[in-house]
Amino acid sequence: MPPRKSKGAVSRKASGQPKKAASAYAFFVQDNQASVKVDLGDGKKGLLGQKSKALSGMWREMDEEDKEPYAAKAATDKERYKRDMEAYVASHPEAKTKKVKDTTKPKKNLTGFFFFSNKNRSKIKQDNPEKTVGDISKVLGARWGEMSDMEKAPYQADAVRDKERYEHEMDLWRKGKFNRDEEQAKVSTEEEDDDDYSDAED
Structure with missing residues (x-):
């Protein structure tokens, strides 16, 4: 059975919206997930969860200098997303329709x-x-x-x-x-x- 796609991903693809910008951690995972080895014994049950834990542990132990290349990739991708969204909005006038917030009103109270x-x-x-x-x-x-x-x-x-x-x-x-x-x-x-x-x- 093919993996289920999230409704958000499906709706973005259907509408032609640009792919969201990736975070520095996402780029780190992309570069390192294939090399992460986890001992799961027999079978592959829980593989994804175990790999995620291993990768997040590696990320937390990295210093800022080691994270910098991934941060740079994220910054570049953020700019790419911004350009793509500007082009998308320019070609889809309906995307500009948004309820205007009354900024003179008091800030809503929090629970x-x-x-x-x-x-x-x-x-x-x-x-x-x-x-x-x-x-x-x-x-x-x-x-x-x-x-x-x-x-x-x-x-x-x-x-x-x-x-x-x-x-x-x-x-x-x-x-x-x-x-x-x-x-x-x-x-x-x-x-x-x-x-x-x-x-x-x-």
């Missing part, structure tokens, strides 16, 4: 899960460079589901404060008294003041 995800996503990505964005979201969702109410409490408290912030800013926005740039600058200043206070305590 407790989103605060948890924002704090832990980079660590999971660092430990599992072979995982896709979707895979990492599943890991985060699974970990959140296993946490107790007490463990979730700090993130839920952040969510309550952020909801209050959003409702207050939306009230100002409806009255024409909200300036997103000013509010964001105010938040940044308060965060810097908090950092200075923490440093002073240390």
